Amino acid sequence: xxxxxxxxxxxxxxxDAQNVVFNAHYLTWFDEACTGLLDSLAVAYPDxxxxxxxxxxxxxxxxxxxxxxxxxxxxxxxxxxxxxxxxFTLEFTVLSSTxxxxxxxxxxxxxxxxxxxxxxxxxxxxxxxxxxxxxxxxTG
Amino acid sequence: xxxxxxxxxxxxxxxDAQNVVFNAHYLTWFDEACTGLLDSLAVAYPDxxxxxxxxxxxxxxxxxxxxxxxxxxxxxxxxxxxxxxxxFTLEFTVLSSTxxxxxxxxxxxxxxxxxxxxxxxxxxxxxxxxxxxxxxxxTG
Amino acid sequence: xxxxxxxxxxxxxxxDAQNVVFNAHYLTWFDEACTGLLDSLAVAYPDxxxxxxxxxxxxxxxxxxxxxxxxxxxxxxxxxxxxxxxxFTLEFTVLSSTxxxxxxxxxxxxxxxxxxxxxxxxxxxxxxxxxxxxxxxxTG
Amino acid sequence: xxxxxxxxxxxxxxxDAQNVVFNAHYLTWFDEACTGLLDSLAVAYPDxxxxxxxxxxxxxxxxxxxxxxxxxxxxxxxxxxxxxxxxFTLEFTVLSSTxxxxxxxxxxxxxxxxxxxxxxxxxxxxxxxxxxxxxxxxTG
Numbered sequence: 001x002x003x004x005x006x007x008x009x010x011x012x013x014x015x016d017a018q019n020v021v022f023n024a025h026y027l028t029w030f031d032e033a034c035t036g037l038l039d040s041l042a043v044a045y046p047d048x049x050x051x052x053x054x055x056x057x058x059x060x061x062x063x064x065x066x067x068x069x070x071x072x073x074x075x076x077x078x079x080x081x082x083x084x085x086x087x088f089t090l091e092f093t094v095l096s097s098t099x100x101x102x103x104x105x106x107x108x109x110x111x112x113x114x115x116x117x118x119x120x121x122x123x124x125x126x127x128x129x130x131x132x133x134x135x136x137x138x139t140g
Numbered sequence: 141x142x143x144x145x146x147x148x149x150x151x152x153x154x155x156d157a158q159n160v161v162f163n164a165h166y167l168t169w170f171d172e173a174c175t176g177l178l179d180s181l182a183v184a185y186p187d188x189x190x191x192x193x194x195x196x197x198x199x200x201x202x203x204x205x206x207x208x209x210x211x212x213x214x215x216x217x218x219x220x221x222x223x224x225x226x227x228f229t230l231e232f233t234v235l236s237s238t239x240x241x242x243x244x245x246x247x248x249x250x251x252x253x254x255x256x257x258x259x260x261x262x263x264x265x266x267x268x269x270x271x272x273x274x275x276x277x278x279t280g
Numbered sequence: 281x282x283x284x285x286x287x288x289x290x291x292x293x294x295x296d297a298q299n300v301v302f303n304a305h306y307l308t309w310f311d312e313a314c315t316g317l318l319d320s321l322a323v324a325y326p327d328x329x330x331x332x333x334x335x336x337x338x339x340x341x342x343x344x345x346x347x348x349x350x351x352x353x354x355x356x357x358x359x360x361x362x363x364x365x366x367x368f369t370l371e372f373t374v375l376s377s378t379x380x381x382x383x384x385x386x387x388x389x390x391x392x393x394x395x396x397x398x399x400x401x402x403x404x405x406x407x408x409x410x411x412x413x414x415x416x417x418x419t420g
Numbered sequence: 421x422x423x424x425x426x427x428x429x430x431x432x433x434x435x436d437a438q439n440v441v442f443n444a445h446y447l448t449w450f451d452e453a454c455t456g457l458l459d460s461l462a463v464a465y466p467d468x469x470x471x472x473x474x475x476x477x478x479x480x481x482x483x484x485x486x487x488x489x490x491x492x493x494x495x496x497x498x499x500x501x502x503x504x505x506x507x508f509t510l511e512f513t514v515l516s517s518t519x520x521x522x523x524x525x526x527x528x529x530x531x532x533x534x535x536x537x538x539x540x541x542x543x544x545x546x547x548x549x550x551x552x553x554x555x556x557x558x559t560g
């Protein structure tokens with residue numbers, strides 16, 4: 001199981017008039033957590049690209065449980081929950097702590113990614129290196 | 141049935157290095173389409189607030205079918221697909237046309253909104269005005 | 281003199297916890313106004329690119345006079361104030377009206393743009409078409 | 421002199437179709453660097469607010485020297501360069517390193533801030549604590 005989490009400092013510009021982070025920014029945080037997870041697994045996204053592959057998000061689901069506030073201490077965990085032939089699913093959990101209080105699950109979601117060739121943008125089987133790396137993050 | 145759609149000019153700043161609009165921005169567009177839909181139904185969001193209500197997104201699902209490019213002609217349709225006691229669902233479709241070609245469905249998604257009181261932030265039944273307005277957009 | 285102005289609907293996501301549009305977004309609006317101005321002059325940015333030119337912002341100055349609020353009626357005017365050999369200056373004024381009141385100058389700023397070749401990214405004289413078009417917007 | 425600098429991980433969502441960080445985002449980075457500088461000086465922004473003060477950006481100037489790329493190692497330095505009666509100036513320098521190469525100055529700019537009362541939003545003399553703290557960052 002992966003212990004990966006990406007620390008995030010919520011930006012003042014991300015907080016809306018309701019004093020919580022605006023919902024769209026969580027998808028940006030998921031994107032950064034995906035990059036960070038791949039880096040932590042030594043499967044850097046730029047290497048995928050130079051090998052002729054790219055990954056595209058085809059589906060997202062997000063549950064917003066409680067708002068993240070400016071100056072909360074935040075981290076986003078990421079791990080694979082499904083590895084198919086040409087696609088895989090990453091689950092993200094935004095953990096937030098206000099004023100030193102215990103972490104709470106603020107947001108949870110997942111993205112489905114498809115591996116494509118940068119030549120014809122058609123689906124491709126997940127490269128072996130990426131598959132092996134992701135497998136190490138799947139919880140049994 | 142609602143014919144509501146909000147025209148969107150994709151911003152250069154929203155297009156990423158893959159030359160398509162970055163996924164998070166669609167949630168911002170959904171938010172603008174929600175506001176526009178309520179305006180078109182004469183149930184302005186500021187009026188809700190001054191009546192002591194607010195609406196919060198508690199769940200989002202998004203299907204990304206094809207990328208929206210800079211200078212595409214874009215509009216986002218919005219309509220209610222479910223109206224519960226304290227929550228309702230709005231469905232959004234991003235229709236995009238490149239270089240004058242026929243519109244294609246680029247992105248489709250929905251948000252589940254919960255009505256809360258601005259006094260105690262607890263759930264409240266959907267106010268009658270809002271319920272009636274949303275009902276007029278539900279497809280049978 | 282140019283009469284060009286671009287209507288802007290301030291997005292809820294652009295409004296920060298101080299209930300005004302966050303300062304960085306004005307640069308995004310300036311960018312859209314630049315594109316709009318060039319379009320209105322029939323010098324589309326994509327045509328510049330296909331001719332082997334690009335324009336880059338090298339300097340920005342912005343005066344923030346009063347905050348723009350959500351649901352203000354906003355437009356951004358744009359016109360050239362200086363046309364040099366390889367660079368030109370566009371001035372932008374954000375005019376905002378709250379609740380139907382008279383427009384006020386909320387923000388004023390300018391960007392200095394340099395014309396570069398997309399081949400070697402070195403400076404190039406402003407193409408004649410672009411120069412002529414910009415000249416039509418300069419106030420005497 | 422202040423040694424303060426804020427590490428920044430450029431987000432994929434901040435990189436535009438020209439493969440460099442879009443210009444508006446530097447103002448967001450400046451804002452985060454301002455917050456970070458004040459924190460490092462033990463003059464937290466929330467404390468200012470609870471004391472009845474706020475600070476507002478009234479003027480920005482930015483020189484864009486070279487583009488910041490995705491996965492560059494970036495930090496933003498911040499220090500006061502002028503401390504007036506009711507306003508002060510912070511200078512920001514974005515230092516960027518690509519692929520382990522030496523840091524270069526990618527962007528340099530400054531913001532002028534005015535201290536206001538949150539009661540009447542009129543200008544106020546800079547509070548003594550803030551003045552003392554900023555003074556420690558001014559280069560002689």
